[in-house]
Amino acid sequence: DTEVTQTPKHLVMGMTNKKSLKCEQHMGHRAMYWYKQKAKKPPELMFVYSYEKLSINESVPSRFSPECPNSSLLNLHLHALQPEDSALYLCASSQDGAVGGPNSPLHFGNGTRLTVT
Amino acid sequence: KQEVTQIPAALSVPEGENLVLNCSFTDSAIYNLQWFRQDPGKGLTSLLLIQSSQREQTSGRLNASLDKSSGRSTLYIAASQPGDSATYLCAVDARSGGGADGLTFGKGTHLIIQP
Numbered sequence: 508d509t510e511v512t513q514t515p516k517h518l519v520m521g522m523t524n525k526k527s528l529k530c531e532q533h534m535g536h537r538a539m540y541w542y543k544q545k546a547k548k549p550p551e552l553m554f555v556y557s558y559e560k561l562s563i564n565e566s567v568p569s570r571f572s573p574e575c576p577n578s579s580l581l582n583l584h585l586h587a588l589q590p591e592d593s594a595l596y597l598c599a600s601s602q603d604g605a606v607g608g609p610n611s612p613l614h615f616g617n618g619t620r621l622t623v624t
Numbered sequence: 625k626q627e628v629t630q631i632p633a634a635l636s637v638p639e640g641e642n643l644v645l646n647c648s649f650t651d652s653a654i655y656n657l658q659w660f661r662q663d664p665g666k667g668l669t670s671l672l673l674i675q676s677s678q679r680e681q682t683s684g685r686l687n688a689s690l691d692k693s694s695g696r697s698t699l700y701i702a703a704s705q706p707g708d709s710a711t712y713l714c715a716v717d718a719r720s721g722g723g724a725d726g727l728t729f730g731k732g733t734h735l736i737i738q739p
Contacts, residue, residue, distance in 0.1 A: 511667075540726055549713060549729035550668070597667055612658060613727065615667035 510534055511616035513598050519622045520588065528583040528619045530598030539581040540613070541573060542597040550597055556581055588623045595620055626651045626718045630730035638738050639706060645699040645733045647714030652692050658727065659688050659699050660713040668713065672699070704737045711735070 511532045520526050530539065538557040542550035554573040555562040561573060570592075574582040581598060595618045602611035627650045637643055647657070656675045660668040672681045672688040674697070680689040687700040701708060711734050715727035 513667075542726075549715075549731050550727075551729075552726035555726055595665075599668075612670040612673045613668075614670065615660075617667040618665075620665070 511598055511600055511614050513596075513616035513619050515619060516617070517620045517622075519624060520585070521624055522588060522590070524585075524588075526585045528585065528596055528598075528621075530581045530583075530616060532579055532600040532614070534600065534602070534614065535578075536600035536602050536614070537578065538601045538603060539575065540599040540601075541571075541581065541583050542599060542615075544595045544597055544618070546594075554583075585621075588621075590623050593621055593623045626654075626716060626728045628714055628716055628728050628730035630712075630714055630733050632733060633731065634734040634736075636736040636738060637704060639704060641704050642700070642702050643704055643735075645701070645712050645714075645735070647697040647699070647730055649695045649697075649716045649718075649728075651718055652695050653718060654692065655717040657688075657690055657697050658715045658717070659686075659697075660715065662711045662713060662732070671712075706737045706739045709735055709737045 514529045540555050541553040543553055544550040552564050553567045556575045570587050572584045597615055597618045599613045599615045601613045629648045631646045654676055656673055658673045659671045661671055662668045672683055674681050674688055674690040676692055685702040690697045711732040713732045714730045717727055
């Protein structure tokens with residue numbers, strides 16, 4: 508069992524829908540991440556929320572928007588997605604963040620398998 | 625831009641063999657290097673983290689080494705078991721200080737251990 512919980516496990520949505528992916532951790536970690544992983548490819552970083560500061564991968568389109576309601580929750584809001592956005596979306600957390608001391612391992616959730624029709 | 629390469633892309637060996645997975649990275653200015661395991665359709669499980677000042681880390685049958693100056697790391701798996709079958713990913717943490725900082729992953733080595 509993973510200590511990072513992602514819901515839902517699977518999501519099918521149309522291109523006009525609005526949906527949200529949720530991620531939760533109760534390890535007291537100060538940094539949380541969203542990664543996108545296409546089939547047979549490595550994960551690609553989308554967003555980092557570290558010490559209440561959001562950092563964005565500039566290549567991520569605006570139809571993806573993260574939200575961090577508190578230090579243990581990280582949501583990813585989806586709007587007007589395209590079929591090419593279908594992928595496994597992985598959430599991760601680490602004890603320290605992108606700013607400040609490094610050297611703590613990332614803990615990943617099992618992901619949300621997203622299909623855009 | 626940091627690039628991470630893993631060799632081989634796929635490997636199939638009989639149970640019980642010792643094996644080595646290779647990882648190389650282009651920019652030696654890293655904070656740490658992590659090895660992950662990913663089972664099909666699942667998230668990633670952190671196996672070992674080597675800090676930039678360290679040379680190796682061990683956990684059970686796994687040993688990871690780091691030669692930062694040459695941009696290389698190896699993951700050694702002793703006495704392989706069918707349960708070790710998975711994709712193994714190498715990732716380096718080389719924070720640029722700008723934009724989104726996180727790990728840069730290799731494409732992984734798909735490992736199959738034959739019973």
